[in-house]
Amino acid sequence: MPFEAVVxxxxxxxxxxxxxxxxxxxxxxxxxxxxxxxxxxxxxxGTNWKKSHKAVVHIQVKDVNEFSPAFKESMYKASVTxxxxxxxxxxxxxxxxxxxxxxxxICNYEIVTTDVPFAIDRNGNIRNTEKLSYDKQxxxxxxxxxxxxxxxxxxxxxxxxxNVKPVCKPGWQDWNKRIEYRPGSGSIPLFPSxxxxxxxxxxxxxxxxxELQTNYIGKGCDRETYSEKSLQKLCGASxxxxxxxxxxxxxxxxxxxxxxxxxxxxxKFDGKQGAKIxxxxxxxxxxxxxxxxxxxxxxxxxxxxxxxxxILCNSDKTEMNRHHYALYVHNCRLVFLLRKDFDQADTxxxxxxxxxxxxxxxxxxHYYVVNVEFPVVTLYMDGxxxxxxxxxxxxxxxxxxxxxxxxxxxxxxxxxVTKPRFAQYFHGSLASLTIRPGKIESQKVISCLxxxxxxxxINSLESLGQGIxxxxxxxxxxxxxxxxxxxxxxxxxxxxxxxxSRQFPTAGIRRLKVSSKVQCFGEDVCISIPDIDxxxxxxxxNEPKITITGMDHxxxxxxxxxxxxxxxxxxxxxxxxxxxKMEHSVDxxxxxxxxxxxxxxxxxxNLDFCDVLVIGAELDPEQECLELxxxxxxxxxxxxxNSTAGxxxxxxxxxxxxxxxxRQLRYRNWGTSDxxxxxxxxxxxxxxxxxxxxxxxxxVNILHSSNSNFMDHVNHMIVQPQxxxxxxxxxxxxxxxxxxxxxxxxxxVIIICVSxxxxxxxxxxxxxxxxxxxxxxxxxxxKDSDMDWDDSALTxxxxxxxxxxxxxxxxxxxxxxxxxxxxxxxxxxxxxxSEEDEEEEEVIVQKGNKQNSTRQEQxxxxxxTLPY
Numbered sequence: 007m008p009f010e011a012v013v014x015x016x017x018x019x020x021x022x023x024x025x026x027x028x029x030x031x032x033x034x035x036x037x038x039x040x041x042x043x044x045x046x047x048x049x050x051x052g053t054n055w056k057k058s059h060k061a062v063v064h065i066q067v068k069d070v071n072e073f074s075p076a077f078k079e080s081m082y083k084a085s086v087t088x089x090x091x092x093x094x095x096x097x098x099x100x101x102x103x104x105x106x107x108x109x110x111x112i113c114n115y116e117i118v119t120t121d122v123p124f125a126i127d128r129n130g131n132i133r134n135t136e137k138l139s140y141d142k143q144x145x146x147x148x149x150x151x152x153x154x155x156x157x158x159x160x161x162x163x164x165x166x167x168x169n170v171k172p173v174c175k176p177g178w179q180d181w182n183k184r185i186e187y188r189p190g191s192g193s194i195p196l197f198p199s200x201x202x203x204x205x206x207x208x209x210x211x212x213x214x215x216x217e218l219q220t221n222y223i224g225k226g227c228d229r230e231t232y233s234e235k236s237l238q239k240l241c242g243a244s245x246x247x248x249x250x251x252x253x254x255x256x257x258x259x260x261x262x263x264x265x266x267x268x269x270x271x272x273x274k275f276d277g278k279q280g281a282k283i284x285x286x287x288x289x290x291x292x293x294x295x296x297x298x299x300x301x302x303x304x305x306x307x308x309x310x311x312x313x314x315x316x317i318l319c320n321s322d323k324t325e326m327n328r329h330h331y332a333l334y335v336h337n338c339r340l341v342f343l344l345r346k347d348f349d350q351a352d353t354x355x356x357x358x359x360x361x362x363x364x365x366x367x368x369x370x371x372h373y374y375v376v377n378v379e380f381p382v383v384t385l386y387m388d389g390x391x392x393x394x395x396x397x398x399x400x401x402x403x404x405x406x407x408x409x410x411x412x413x414x415x416x417x418x419x420x421x422x423v424t425k426p427r428f429a430q431y432f433h434g435s436l437a438s439l440t441i442r443p444g445k446i447e448s449q450k451v452i453s454c455l456x457x458x459x460x461x462x463x464i465n466s467l468e469s470l471g472q473g474i475x476x477x478x479x480x481x482x483x484x485x486x487x488x489x490x491x492x493x494x495x496x497x498x499x500x501x502x503x504x505x506x507s508r509q510f511p512t513a514g515i516r517r518l519k520v521s522s523k524v525q526c527f528g529e530d531v532c533i534s535i536p537d538i539d540x541x542x543x544x545x546x547x548n549e550p551k552i553t554i555t556g557m558d559h560x561x562x563x564x565x566x567x568x569x570x571x572x573x574x575x576x577x578x579x580x581x582x583x584x585x586x587k588m589e590h591s592v593d594x595x596x597x598x599x600x601x602x603x604x605x606x607x608x609x610x611x612n613l614d615f616c617d618v619l620v621i622g623a624e625l626d627p628e629q630e631c632l633e634l635x636x637x638x639x640x641x642x643x644x645x646x647x648n649s650t651a652g653x654x655x656x657x658x659x660x661x662x663x664x665x666x667x668x669r670q671l672r673y674r675n676w677g678t679s680d681x682x683x684x685x686x687x688x689x690x691x692x693x694x695x696x697x698x699x700x701x702x703x704x705x706v707n708i709l710h711s712s713n714s715n716f717m718d719h720v721n722h723m724i725v726q727p728q729x730x731x732x733x734x735x736x737x738x739x740x741x742x743x744x745x746x747x748x749x750x751x752x753x754x755v756i757i758i759c760v761s762x763x764x765x766x767x768x769x770x771x772x773x774x775x776x777x778x779x780x781x782x783x784x785x786x787x788x789k790d791s792d793m794d795w796d797d798s799a800l801t802x803x804x805x806x807x808x809x810x811x812x813x814x815x816x817x818x819x820x821x822x823x824x825x826x827x828x829x830x831x832x833x834x835x836x837x838x839x840s841e842e843d844e845e846e847e848e849v850i851v852q853k854g855n856k857q858n859s860t861r862q863e864q865x866x867x868x869x870x871t872l873p874y
Contacts, residue, residue: 007037007039008025008026008027008029008037009023009024009025009026009037009039009065010023010024010025010026011023011024011041012024016046019043021043023041023063029067030067031067031068031069031070031104031105031106032073032103032104032105034067035066035067035069035105036064036065036066036067037063037064037065037067038062038063038064038065039062039063040060040061040062040063041060041061041062041063042057042058042059042060042061043057043058044056044057044058045057067105068106069104069105069106069108069109069110070104070109071104071108071109071154071156071158072104073102073103073104073109073110073158074102074154074158074159074160074161075100075101075102075112075152075153075154075158075159075160076100076101076102076103076160076161076162077098077099077100077150077152077160077162077164078099078100078101079098079099079164080164080165081164081165081166081167082096082098082150082164082165082166082167083096083166083167083168083169084096084132084166084167084168084169085168085169085170085171086134086138086168086169086170086171087170087171087172087173088137088138088139088140088170088171088172088173089137089138089139089173090137090138091133091134091136091137092133092134093131093133094131094132094133095124095132095133095134095168096131096132096166097129097130097131097132098115098126098130098132098150098152098164098166099130100112100115100130100152100160100164102154102158104154104156107155108155108156109154109155109156109158110154111154111155112130112152112153112154112155113128113153113154113155113157114128114152114153115127115128115129115130115150115151115152115153116150116151116152116153116159117132117148117149117150118148118149118150118151118163119147119148119149122146122148123135123136123138123146124146124148124168126150130150130152132148132150132166132168134168138170139170140170140171140172140173141172143170144169144170145167145168145169145170146167146168146170147165147166147167148165148166148168149163149164149165149166150163150164150166151163151164174203174205174206175203175205175536176202176203176204176205176207176524176533176534176535177202177203177535177536178197178200178201178202178203178520178522178535178536178538179200179201179202179203180199180200180201181197181199181200181538181540182197182540183539183540183541184540184541184543185504185518185540185541185542185543186542186543186545187504187506187542187543187544187545188545189506189508189509189510189511189544189545189546189547189548190509190547192505193463193465193503193504193505194503194504194505195465195500195501195502195503196216196502196503196504196518196540196542197499197500197502197520198500199500200496200499200500201496202492202495202496202522202535204492204524204533205533207524207526207532207533208526208527208532209492209524209525209526209532209533210490210525210526210527211488211489211490211524211525212488212489212490212492212495212522212523212524212525213486213487213488213522213523213524213525214486214487214488214495214499214520214521214522214523215484215485215486215487215520215521215522216462216484216485216486216487216499216502216518216519216520217483217484217485217518217519217520217521218460218461218462218483218484218504218516218517218518218542219483219516219517219518219519220458220460220483220516221370221371223512223514223516224272224371224512225272225301225303225371225373225437226370226371226372226458226481227458227459227460227461227481227483228458228459228460228506228508228511228512229456229457229458229459230459230508230658230693231271231693231694231696232614232658232693232694233249233252233253233271233614233615233656233694234247234249234252234271234299234438234439234440235247235249235440235645235656235657236614236643236656236657236658237438237455237658238440238451238455239643239645239657239658240454240643240658241451241454241455242450242451242454243442243447243451243455244442244445244447244451246442246443246444246445247297247299247440247441247442248287248288248440248441248442248443249438249439249440250283250287250288250318250412250414250439250440250441251264251271251273251281251414251436251437251438251439252271253271253694253695254266256651257647257649257651257654260281260282260283260284261273261281263279263281264279264281264415265279271437271438271694272301272435272436272437273415273435273436273437274434274435275415275431275432275433275434275435275436276433277431277432277433278431279415279416279431280316280413280414280415280416280417280418280428280431280432281413281414281415282411282412282413282418283411283412283413283414285409287412288412288441288443289443290410292331292378292441292443293443293444294378294379294380295378295379295380295444295445295446296378296441296442296443296444296445296446297375297376297377297378297440297441297442297445297446297447298318298333298342298374298375298376298378298439298440298441298442299373299374299375299376299438299439299440299442299447299452299455300317300318300333300373300374300436300437300438300439300440301371301372301373301374301435301436301437301438301439302317302366302371302372302374302434302435302436303369303370303371303372303434303435303436304335304366304367304369304433304434304435305367305368305369305433305434306338306367312337313336313430314334314335314336314341314417314430315334315335315336315430315431315432315433315434316332316333316334316413316415316416316417316430316431316432317332317333317334317335317414317415317432317436317439318331318332318333318334318412318413318414318439318441319331319332319333319334319412319413319414319416319417319418319430320332320410320411320412320413321410321411321413321417321418321419321420322406322408322409322410322411322420322421323408323409323410323411323418323420323426324408324409324420324421324426325408325420325421326406326408326420326421327419327420327421327422328345328403329343329345329417330345330403330410331343331344331345332417333376334417334430334432335366335367335432335434338362338366338367339360339361339362339363339366340360340361340363340366340374340385341358341359341360341361342358342359342376342378342383342385343357343358344356344357344358344359344378344380344383345357345400345402345403346380346402346403354399354400354401355381355399355400355401355402356380356381356383356397356398356399357398357399357400358396358397358398358400359383359385359394359396359397360394360395360396360397360398361385361392361394361395362395363387363392365387365388371435372387372388373386373387373388373389373452373455373456374386374387375387375447375452377446377447378446379446386449386452388456388480388481389449389452389453389456389480390480391449408420413428414436414439415431415432415436416428416429416430416431416432417429417430453480456481457481458481458482458483459506459507459508459511460504460505460506460507460508460511460516461481461482461483461504461505462478462482462483462484462485462502462503462504462505463482463502463503463504463505464476464485464498464501464502464503465501465503466501473489473490473491473494474487474488474489474494474495474498475487475488475489476488476498485502487499487502499520504516504542506544509547509611510547510549510611510692510693510696510697511544511547512544513544513545513546513547514543514544515541515542515543515544516541516542516544517539517540517541518538518539518540518541518542519537519538519539520537520538520540521535521537521538522535522537523535548585548586548587548609549585549697550583550584550585550609550611550692550697551583551584551585551586552581552582552583552613552690552692552697552698552699552700553581553582553583553584553699553700554579554580554581554688554689554690554699554700554702555579555580555582555702556576556577556578556579556580556702556704557577557578557704558702558703558704558705559704559705559707560706560707561706561707561708561709562706562707562708562709563708563709564675564678564679564708564709564710567673567674567675567676567678567708568674568675568676568678569674571672571674572633572672572673572674572675573672573673573674573706574669574670574671574672575618575632575671575672575673575686575704575706576618576668576669576671576688576704577669578669579665579668579669579688579702580665581613581616581661581664581665581690581699582608582661583608583609583610583611583661583692584606584607584608584609585606585607585609586605586606587605587606587607610660610661611661611692612658612659612660612661612692613658613659613660613661613664613690613691613692614656614657614658614691614692614693614694615654615655615656615657615690615691616654616655616656616664616668616688616689616690616691617652617653617654617655617687617688617689617690618632618652618653618654618655618668618671618686618687618688619651619652619686619687619688619689620650620651620652620684620685620686621685621686621687621703622684622685624650624651625650625651626650626677626680627650628677629675629676629677629680629681630673630674630675630676630677630681630684631648631673631674632648632652632653632671632672632673632674633648633671633672633673633674634646634648634653634655634667634670634671634672635670638666638667638670639667642657642659642663642666642667643657643658643659643663644656644657644659644663644664644667645657646667652686653671655667655668664690668688673686673706675708678708678710679710681708682707682708682710683705683706683707683708684705684706684708685703685704685705685706686703686704686706687701687702687703687704688701688702688703688704689701689702
């Protein structure tokens with residue numbers, strides 16, 4: 007026992023019971039023991055002592071609140087389902103090591119975290135005070151403390167984590183609503199982590215449809231916006247297609263007044279406009295075989311259901327209103343009319359062909375091809391064949407000498423009593439309307455012409471699995487997948503991707519819709535799967551800057567222009583395309599300059615036309631022309647047209663191919679006496695003018711002179727744009743040289759040259775003797791000094807490589823060497839290295855003080871070639 011009893015007073019018998027060491031209630035709450043007292047006994051030795059009766063002592067240890075409550079667990083977790091109110095989500099429990107009931111019992115619990123939808127009772131049961139939402143918050147972390155009955159709280163609070171589980175809803179999980187696509191990215195997956203939640207339903211099969219909605223972009227999707235002729239050449243179509251709705255230009259001006267979307271060459275007809283096709287564009291008499299192609303977007307027009315809406319019409323220009331052939335829409339039916347001319351067989355013939363299709367009035371873009379192999383007419387719509395549901399026969403048209411008028415968007419009524427006018431207007435949009443006489447088009451070409459450049463794709467078809475069935479529509483905008491295993495369907499849908507093969511795609515949104523049907527065992531549809539509504543965001547491509555460079559000014563003797571081959575106009579033309587990229591500044595000290603760096607990268611892409619236009623008066627076909635050998639276009643996707651206004655090269659091909667062709671374009675003028683100069687302008691385009699180059703201007707001077715060597719030297723001296731800008735010529739000095747292109751002045755110069763020829767020879771002989779006798783002696787005056795220096799300059803300006811003017815050289819070689827000289831800032835041919843030419847040059851230097859000073863200034867430019 008940790009107690010002892012001691013005597014305080016032997017006489018009175020008083021004593022004390024005390025603890026020998028500290029007493030701990032937590033070790034033992036009470037003690038019970040027996041105590042006896044002994045007297046002092048008898049005798050000095052204390053013997054014969056007697057003891058008292060036994061007394062029972064009971065000691066109860068009073069508790070002190072020295073311990074705090076402590077939780078049994080370091081952390082509590084629980085899960086709840088959203089939308090339910092729970093009486094108890096979980097119970098927390100704390101203990102206290104104090105020994106007394108007052109201090110050892112937990113009287114209360116409390117949630118320390120504020121603003122949480124939970125409460126706790128005195129027994130530690132936690133409940134939610136409101137319905138929880140998985141979308142609002144997936145998880146709650148709350149801190150809880152405990153109090154004993156002495157109001158001492160726990161030293162450490164405990165974490166209680168409550169996870170909110172969504173109510174199991176069947177549907178697709180883990181997909182993003184926005185998918186970003188940057189041009190040139192190839193094929194990107196749309197839903198790389200998607201999976202289907204069926205809430206443990208017994209699924210037997212899954213049917214899923216993925217639809218890419220692009221009807222509002224261009225002609226129904228992202229297609230190439232090149233001209234119809236260029237596209238037909240790219241697709242391998244037979245030649246001879248006539249574009250009836252070309253981009254407005256000087257040669258194709260009948261579409262100028264129509265409403266137009268310039269980016270995609272789309273023409274909008276509002277029921278008030280029609281276009282007359284000029285005579286000679288389309289042959290008057292089509293053969294029994296021809297093809298009409300067009301893009302059409304058409305919807306029903308309220309109140310006009312009984313009115314014919316003309317797409318294409320060939321009718322009498324005057325006197326009568328006979329329609330020879332026409333393509334029109336009537337009550338949402340497509341009708342093709344073909345009236346044959348009267349011949350020996352005066353019999354009924356097929357004249358009207360009708361097609362009834364929902365797409366004609368669905369206000370969406372569709373591609374129509376009418377193949378005529380009389381008497382059979384076949385319609386292709388979006389690559390699918392349709393036979394006419396109705397064919398009406400008619401008598402042939404009696405022959406007449408009335409001219410015919412071909413129109414688009416309305417039909418010409420030439421027989422109106424008051425005034426000929428348009429009628430039967432079209433309401434809708436048309437594009438790429440062509441007619442090809444004499445041939446019909448193949449299914450392969452038709453499919454190519456209407457092919458989309460964007461669509462759905464599947465990465466690694468091999469890994470789809472044998473249990474997956476899939477099907478694309480022709481434009482690859484709809485994909486249907488079917489399977490009986492959820493895991494396989496998930497993997498298959500994760501491989502569905504979006505691709506856009508255009509280098510410059512149309513920026514904007516492409517909407518995506520995924521709809522699914524799930525079948526269970528023994529039931530048709532047991533689980534409802536919500537549709538996915540997402541979209542692909544296609545970013546704007548970096549716009550290219552197309553730059554044309556080259557020699558912009560040169561002169562040639564008239565004889566070269568009058569030659570059979572003429573003069574090459576653009577021998578060193580260069581076409582370069584660059585794209586500018588912005589780099590964001592990371593220097594915070596220059597925060598005001600966010601985009602301080604420009605990175606220019608060269609990019610390769612195609613061009614679709616380059617025009618070489620004549621500035622000023624048009625070419626006179628009686629004496630001048632632009633020419634290009636037909637062989638230069640072979641092996642390229644290029645065609646060319648020539649007119650008095652200029653030369654046009656068109657077709658989808660590389661910048662390098664255009665450079666090659668332009669460098670072979672020649673200018674001929676066999677009546678140079680009437681012409682002293684010509685100016686031309688070159689401009690190129692990509693995507694029908696969506697991206698255009700700079701306007702490159704070229705000036706060509708025709709030098710008139712019987713002495714070609716003299717004029718060559720003058721040409722060498724004067725046609726230097728950089729030099730002429732840097733030297734201030736006194737009035738009347740160089741102007742005489744410039745005016746040498748006038749025949750009368752040239753004659754005067756020649757007379758002067760001949761009259762001093764003997765003097766020049768004498769001076770030359772004298773100078774040669776002086777040079778032999780005196781060697782390198784001092785100069786004898788300013789004039790002699792100028793002459794000595796000029797002699798050295800003459801030695802340099804006469805290039806020994808320039809022997810192309812000798813008779814045995816061909817004109818092609820002379821032109822090539824002219825090009826080399828021009829690249830070295832020499833814009834025309836130099837004179838021959840003959841003594842006569844040197845003497846004539848000396849004559850030019852010696853003509854008068856004023857001209858002499860000017861000539862010296864010009865000769866100082868040649869000083870740059872001296873080897874110091």
